[in-house]
Amino acid sequence: MKRIDADLLVIGSGPGGAMTACVAAEAGRDVLIVEEGSHHSVDSAPSFSLAEMDQKYRNGGLNVTFGGTSITYLEGRCVGGGSEINAALYHRPLDQTLREWRDQTKIHGFEPADLWPHFEAVERDCNVNLVPGGPGPAADLLKRGAGAMGWSTRDIARFWSYPAKGEPPLAGSGRQSMTVTLVPRALRAGARLMPDTRVLRLTREGGRVTGAIAERSRAGEPHERYELRAKDVFVCAGAVQTPRLLRRSGLTHNVGDTLQLHPMIRVTAHFPEPMNDLGYGVPTEQVDAFKPALTLGCSYSSVPHLALWMGAEPTPGNASAKLDKLRDWRRTGIFYVAAVGTGKGRIRDLPVVREPFIRLPLTTDDLKRLGEGFLRLGQLLFAAGADAISTPVNGGPPIRDRAALDAVASALPQGKMTVSTIHLFSSVPMGADDRVTGTDSYGRVHGTTNLYVNDASLFPASPAVNPQGTVLAVARRNVLEWLGG
Amino acid sequence: MIRAIAEAEIAAELGRHDIEGIPFLAETAEVLERRLLGMPKHFAIGMAAMTVLFDGTTVSREGAAFHRLSVPARQRALARLRALPLGPLGNFTTFYDRMAPFIFWSHLEEHGQLDLALATERAGR
Numbered sequence: 001m002k003r004i005d006a007d008l009l010v011i012g013s014g015p016g017g018a019m020t021a022c023v024a025a026e027a028g029r030d031v032l033i034v035e036e037g038s039h040h041s042v043d044s045a046p047s048f049s050l051a052e053m054d055q056k057y058r059n060g061g062l063n064v065t066f067g068g069t070s071i072t073y074l075e076g077r078c079v080g081g082g083s084e085i086n087a088a089l090y091h092r093p094l095d096q097t098l099r100e101w102r103d104q105t106k107i108h109g110f111e112p113a114d115l116w117p118h119f120e121a122v123e124r125d126c127n128v129n130l131v132p133g134g135p136g137p138a139a140d141l142l143k144r145g146a147g148a149m150g151w152s153t154r155d156i157a158r159f160w161s162y163p164a165k166g167e168p169p170l171a172g173s174g175r176q177s178m179t180v181t182l183v184p185r186a187l188r189a190g191a192r193l194m195p196d197t198r199v200l201r202l203t204r205e206g207g208r209v210t211g212a213i214a215e216r217s218r219a220g221e222p223h224e225r226y227e228l229r230a231k232d233v234f235v236c237a238g239a240v241q242t243p244r245l246l247r248r249s250g251l252t253h254n255v256g257d258t259l260q261l262h263p264m265i266r267v268t269a270h271f272p273e274p275m276n277d278l279g280y281g282v283p284t285e286q287v288d289a290f291k292p293a294l295t296l297g298c299s300y301s302s303v304p305h306l307a308l309w310m311g312a313e314p315t316p317g318n319a320s321a322k323l324d325k326l327r328d329w330r331r332t333g334i335f336y337v338a339a340v341g342t343g344k345g346r347i348r349d350l351p352v353v354r355e356p357f358i359r360l361p362l363t364t365d366d367l368k369r370l371g372e373g374f375l376r377l378g379q380l381l382f383a384a385g386a387d388a389i390s391t392p393v394n395g396g397p398p399i400r401d402r403a404a405l406d407a408v409a410s411a412l413p414q415g416k417m418t419v420s421t422i423h424l425f426s427s428v429p430m431g432a433d434d435r436v437t438g439t440d441s442y443g444r445v446h447g448t449t450n451l452y453v454n455d456a457s458l459f460p461a462s463p464a465v466n467p468q469g470t471v472l473a474v475a476r477r478n479v480l481e482w483l484g485g
Numbered sequence: 486m487i488r489a490i491a492e493a494e495i496a497a498e499l500g501r502h503d504i505e506g507i508p509f510l511a512e513t514a515e516v517l518e519r520r521l522l523g524m525p526k527h528f529a530i531g532m533a534a535m536t537v538l539f540d541g542t543t544v545s546r547e548g549a550a551f552h553r554l555s556v557p558a559r560q561r562a563l564a565r566l567r568a569l570p571l572g573p574l575g576n577f578t579t580f581y582d583r584m585a586p587f588i589f590w591s592h593l594e595e596h597g598q599l600d601l602a603l604a605t606e607r608a609g610r
Contacts, residue, residue, distance in 0.1 A: 049591060049594075049595070050516065050587075050588060050592075050595070051595070059523050059524055059525060060519070060520050060523045060524075062520060062523065062524045062528075062580075063524075063525060064524075064528055070576055303590050303594060303599055303603070304586075304587050304588075304590035304594055305587070307498065307586035307587055307589075307590045308583045308584070308586060308587035309583075310586075311579070311582045311583050312494070312497065312563075312567065312578075312582040321500075322497075322498060322500070323498065323499055323500045323603075324500075326590075326603060327603045350527055353525075353526035353527055355526050355527055356525065357527065394567075394578075394579055394582075395567050395568075418579055418583065
């Protein structure tokens with residue numbers, strides 16, 4: 001077994017790990033980053049494509065929780081983690097949310113004013129920008145429908161670079177993922193990166209973690225085992241993989257018992273006029289009138305994605321209906337309702353197959369909340385001119401009027417909808433109250449002297465917005481504290 | 486068996502009851518199988534077992550295993566399955582109903598044949 005030594009071992013290279021590694025390396029620390037997935041360039045495959053799913057998603061994007069309704073969740077499994085595959089939307093959370101977190105688990109040094117400098121640094125370092133010239137026709141339509149209902153919307157900034165006015169288009173997509181921003185900075189500052197390397201378990205001497213045992217697996221090469229030795233270890237593998245690794249290493253106190261997520265349902269809507277312009281990528285408008293509980297928005301709506309979300313044609317004998325709908329893709333878009341989930345999930349490793357088993361109920365409150373969100377979304381889409389909306393219930397007929405909308409929204413059924421998420425968090429919550437937390441206020445795992453968590457696992461509850469900005473800001477706060485404040 | 490399901494799903498996607506001249510069927514089935522086997526093992530094992538079981542369920546009604554049926558008979562069998570109150574087992578049909586079309590249209594898009602397919606396919610063949 002080969003041995004590698006470092007001051008700091010960072011496990012995972014998504015937003016939490018990339019920020020941790022970058023700040024530590026630029027402060028002169030000897031950093032080793034270990035990433036289970038491969039290292040691809042940001043534009044190695046078109047966004048949201050089949051090829052991208054093969055390259056960058058864990059299990060090709062097909063991971064599921066168990067409960068009354070299975071929830072499909074997506075995880076990045078590549079250098080850069082989720083930042084390489086998500087919609088790249090950026091938010092600061094509400095002050096109210098941060099104060100609730102602080103009070104819920106007694107987090108020290110967690111006033112909103114303490115956090116804002118970290119958010120400002122993230123916005124600067126990761127190139128957070130609004131789409132110049134407006135977010136496109138689908139977003140305009142969402143705005144129009146919300147306006148007709150008297151609801152507020154917001155154009156959401158993204159981790160994205162755009163050419164300046166009058167400048168030629170950028171060579172690449174412009175996505176400012178971790179492989180474009182913080183990972184290269186960490187490497188320039190001397191950090192070492194080991195992709196294709198899975199950490200099997202942490203090694204410990206009592207409360208001190210001495211490193212990890214890892215295995216590198218690259219196509220066409222024999223597997224290699226490594227003993228990684230470090231003075232300190234940060235685990236930043238995401239809200240599912242981080243608690244799995246801790247539990248495999250014998251650290252179980254409030255680890256993997258409180259996973260939360262944003263359950264999301266998607267529907268398609270058809271309009272009389274063209275509204276789907278793929279050139280704009282993900283439409284960046286969101287309805288924020290119902291935050292923090294609910295977010296309504298539009299998704300990337302290419303023909304393959306429309307076909308996916310339409311599912312099988314529900315009307316027997318109406319064989320050409322779906323093809324006709326797909327032919328009309330420029331007048332059809334995918335829209336979503338994302339809710340703050342109320343269920344808490346347990347993450348355990350199954351014996352023998354060594355896969356995560358997540359039991360997370362979609363609660364009655366979740367169904368009510370999603371139903372309320374679907375009702376609002378339907379009202380908005382009809383107000384914007386939609387003539388048909390698909391139902392979130394698998395196999396159900398399209399909705400063409402308010403009465404049908406009310407009927408479906410008032411009774412969303414358990415187990416008959418396709419619910420998905422890419423926002424997972426709260427599986428190892430931080431805070432000084434060790435009765436309910438897995439780490440202290442800065443991510444140090446209880447019962448250890450030098451092991452830290454620094455990703456979305458730390459959130460005491462939902463951020464109520466796309467989490468990547470908050471992951472980066474909290475990670476920056478925590479690693480600076482580790483460096484000495 | 487996965488190829489048989491993919492053919493029925495894609496023919497229905499195009500509003501057809503045959504598969505003559507439909508491109509990327511083999512590729513769609515191959516990716517579908519890879520996706521199924523790439524799922525977490527406990528889920529993949531369950532899905533694979535259900536796929537095999539489903540193959541035999543058509544014998545009494547249609548007189549042959551699913552993979553030996555004509556495309557219209559396969560489409561009827563899938564429609565009957567969708568109509569059953571399967572509860573969590575509904576993931577089985579949802580997987581094929583959603584992933585097969587996504588993979589098929591993705592292949593067309595990747596090879597620049599999307600607009601052509603949308604323009605030239607004629608329903609009800």
